[in-house]
Amino acid sequence: MIAGRTRAAWIDDFPLISELAAMRELSWFNPEIAGTAEEGIADVGLTEADIRDASARLKRFAPYIRSVFPETSVSAGIIESPIAAVPNLASVIGERKGVQMPGSMWAKLDSHLPISGSIKARGGIYEVLKHAEEIALKHELITLDSDYSVLDSDEAREVFGRYRVAVGSTGNLGLSIGIMSAKLGFKASVHMSADARQWKKDRLRSHGVEVVEYESDYSIAVAAGRKQAESDETIYFVDDENSKSLFLGYAVSGHRLAGQLQSMEVQVDADHPLFVYLPCGVGGGPGGVAFGLKVEFGDAVRCIFTEPTHCPSMLLGVHTGAHEALAVQDFGIDNVTAADGLACGRPSGFVGQAMGRLIDGFYTVDDDEMYRLVAEADGAEGLKMEPSSATSLLGPVHVMANAEYRERIGINDETFANATHLSWITGGNMVPEDEMASYIVKGNSLL
Ligand SMILES: *Cc1c(COP(=O)(O)O)cnc(C)c1O
Numbered sequence: 001m002i003a004g005r006t007r008a009a010w011i012d013d014f015p016l017i018s019e020l021a022a023m024r025e026l027s028w029f030n031p032e033i034a035g036t037a038e039e040g041i042a043d044v045g046l047t048e049a050d051i052r053d054a055s056a057r058l059k060r061f062a063p064y065i066r067s068v069f070p071e072t073s074v075s076a077g078i079i080e081s082p083i084a085a086v087p088n089l090a091s092v093i094g095e096r097k098g099v100q101m102p103g104s105m106w107a108k109l110d111s112h113l114p115i116s117g118s119i120k121a122r123g124g125i126y127e128v129l130k131h132a133e134e135i136a137l138k139h140e141l142i143t144l145d146s147d148y149s150v151l152d153s154d155e156a157r158e159v160f161g162r163y164r165v166a167v168g169s170t171g172n173l174g175l176s177i178g179i180m181s182a183k184l185g186f187k188a189s190v191h192m193s194a195d196a197r198q199w200k201k202d203r204l205r206s207h208g209v210e211v212v213e214y215e216s217d218y219s220i221a222v223a224a225g226r227k228q229a230e231s232d233e234t235i236y237f238v239d240d241e242n243s244k245s246l247f248l249g250y251a252v253s254g255h256r257l258a259g260q261l262q263s264m265e266v267q268v269d270a271d272h273p274l275f276v277y278l279p280c281g282v283g284g285g286p287g288g289v290a291f292g293l294k295v296e297f298g299d300a301v302r303c304i305f306t307e308p309t310h311c312p313s314m315l316l317g318v319h320t321g322a323h324e325a326l327a328v329q330d331f332g333i334d335n336v337t338a339a340d341g342l343a344c345g346r347p348s349g350f351v352g353q354a355m356g357r358l359i360d361g362f363y364t365v366d367d368d369e370m371y372r373l374v375a376e377a378d379g380a381e382g383l384k385m386e387p388s389s390a391t392s393l394l395g396p397v398h399v400m401a402n403a404e405y406r407e408r409i410g411i412n413d414e415t416f417a418n419a420t421h422l423s424w425i426t427g428g429n430m431v432p433e434d435e436m437a438s439y440i441v442k443g444n445s446l447l
Contacts, residue, residue: 003325010331014320021331023309025369027398028319029361029405037298040358041291046244046251048295054126054248055255061129064148068183071114079121080253081109083260083422088380089393090421093373096447097397103419105396106266108257108276110426111385116176117429118341118386119250119285124176124238126249128165131236132184135163157185164189166229167238168222170281171200172341172427177238178209189235191225193218195340199432217335218282218344219327240282241324241348247288254292261420268300272418273411277395279388279426280305280314280362282344283351289424294358302360302409304399306391308337308367315362317347324349338367341388341427361405363398365391368446375443384436385428392423 002010011017019026034040041047058078066077086107094101113121136142136151139159150156164187167177174190181188189210192201194217201211214221222241229237240246261268268274276293278286290303307315310333317323327346328335335345365373373390377383399406399421406416428436 002330003322007331010320016319017316017331020312020316020328020364021333023333023366025309025364025366027361027363027402028315029402029408030318030356030359031408032357033360034357037294037358041294043357044291044354046248046291046354050248051251051255051292051295055252057130057133058126058252060133060144061148064151067149067152069115079114079125080256081111081113083108083257083264084381084383086377086381086383086423089377089383090396092376092380093393093397096376099397099400101396101421102400102416103396103421104266106420106422107381107383108422108424109383110424111383111389111428113429116172116179117431118172118176118427119289119424120172120176120427122253123243123246123249123284123288124167124173125180126252127238127243127245128177128180128184128186130245131165132160132186135160151184160185161187162234163187164232164235165238166225166235167191168218168225168240169193169196170218170340170343171196173238173240174204174211175200175430178204179207182207182209189225189228191221193221193343195343197340197435199435203430217329219346240284241346242350243284244350246284247291247351250285250288251292251295253289254294254296257293258296266420268297268420270300271415272300272420273415274301274420274422275395275399276301276303276422276424277392278303278305278424279339279342279391280307281342281388283314283348283355285426286424287348287351287355290355290358303358304361304363304395305359306363306365306395308339308342308370308391309364310337310367311335311339311343311345312362312364313345314347314352315364317349317352318356318359318362321356323347323352338370339388339391341386342391360409361398361402363394365394369394371439371443372446373443374439375447378440379444383425384431385425386431387439389425389427392425395423396421
């Protein structure tokens with residue numbers, strides 16, 4: 001039995017499950033999306049005011065961030081990534097896939113986010129800062145009006161040193177939380193699943209972070225971390241499967257992206273839709289970003305998630321409505337993938353339920369294809385990214401191939417020609433050079 005039903009009954013009700021279990025590439029466009037963005041946003045239980053609150057907190061911390069991470073001084077301590085037009089990459093991928101890529105294609109380079117080189121520098125760092133602010137206020141190190149750079153002091157580090165921050169991670173979240181926590185002076189523990197890359201563990205240990213290694217899946221690492229924290233109130237556990245703080249840290253990107261698109265004179269409205277392609281693991285990162293985007297752009301933005309063929313966990317959860325009750329392994333899907341950032345076999349129940357009706361669709365990408373895309377991004381644009389991120393580059397091909405979906409959301413050919421496609425490149429900048437070079441060699445050998 002799987003979550004109260006036999007395997008055969010699940011497949012009877014949801015034939016797509018057998019296709020997922022075959023681990024071949026596919027797409028699924030959600031027939032149950034909300035009629036309007038507004039209606040979908042009402043499901044989430046969080047509001048624009050919550051995003052503004054998170055944004056204001058990050059502004060309060062900016063002087064501190066600038067002081068301890070000098071690489072953020074160009075953005076005055078705000079951790080943000082650039083966007084880049086990628087026309088050459090659009091034609092290279094289009095040519096290989098035999099389609100004329102529609103509209104214009106852009107990349108959001110979270111691969112280049114300061115501090116930890118991945119999308120986790122949004123949610124992960126935000127949650128640690130929120131926790132640090134609570135402690136700093138309680139110990140009267142600051143008031144809400146202080147210049148937070150005073151937290152870069154031995155006095156503050158001594159206070160934070162009485163507390164520990166813990167997290168379970170496949171790698172990138174651990175890097176963000178570990179580096180930020182250690183910088184503030186917290187003790188930090190990162191519970192790493194088996195698929196975490198060695199260099200990520202080494203990097204964390206070099207920052208004085210305790211790395212606890214597991215032979216098993218990400219969910220087990222998270223459960224172990226959660227358990228450790230339950231028994232000790234000085235330990236704060238960042239719960240990737242349920243955290244609303246993480247989610248809001250990601251959501252802040254929506255408003256900022258609007259400013260970036262505007263400064264590049266990219267129009268987004270009903271006649272100029274914006275399609276955003278988001279690599280999905282447990283769901284918090286893409287879910288939070290998608291929430292921020294929907295709040296910012298309403299129905300003009302369409303969010304599509306992408307997952308490895310070997311780990312389509314959010315797709316399984318949203319399609320069946322069973323969310324965290326199902327893991328991909330329940331159906332013999334092995335969760336073994338080069339996309340270590342996405343290898344979460346069980347999705348976040350919070351994100352699936354909150355965001356299910358705001359996610360227009362999903363597509364899966366196999367590992368060989370990820371390597372090809374990594375090589376093409378390097379060759380066509382000189383962009384370096386980890387395999388997880390490269391999945392987002394195939395989005396326009398899937399939307400192009402699905403006329404039924406476009407019609408259903410009221411986008412005709414003329415409007416589609418005005419579309420902007422934005423692939424969220426979620427990680428890569430901190431991958432060691434030799435490892436990146438080996439991804440590219442492998443991708444080129446598969447082209
Ligand atoms: C974590 C991660 C994601 C997805 O975020 P989730 O919150 O796990 O869904 C995507 N890409 C990379 C590189 C990541 O590290």
